[in-house]
Amino acid sequence: MAINPTIIHEAYHTLVFSQKWVPSEAKRRLKMLLKHPYIEFFSQTKKICVIALNLATQYKLGGRDALIIANFIANKISTFYTHDQELLALKKNFMEELT
Helix, strand or coil, X not given: CEECHHHHHXXXXXXXXXXXXXXXXXXXXXXHHXXXXXXXXXXXXXXXXXXXXXXXXXXXXXXXXXXXXXXXXXXXXCCCCCCCHHHHHCHHHHHHHHC
């Protein structure tokens, strides 16, 4: 499983502000996720930022969504899991970018 900083912080935001978790509990659980031996953590680089800017303008994405997808593209992750309806609608286009 691949993950990056934007996903961790989006998850924190959702847990704390939408689901009303106690911030310390959200932090504890997300840190446990980062320690999992089968989690691959990808950093974000200038190259990824450039890819994200291109995706944002080409597909009319928000900055965070573009950054998440760019990270996967740059790291050659061809399959990703999401509930984001905007990303699901663009799935075909992203799959072409990923291959």
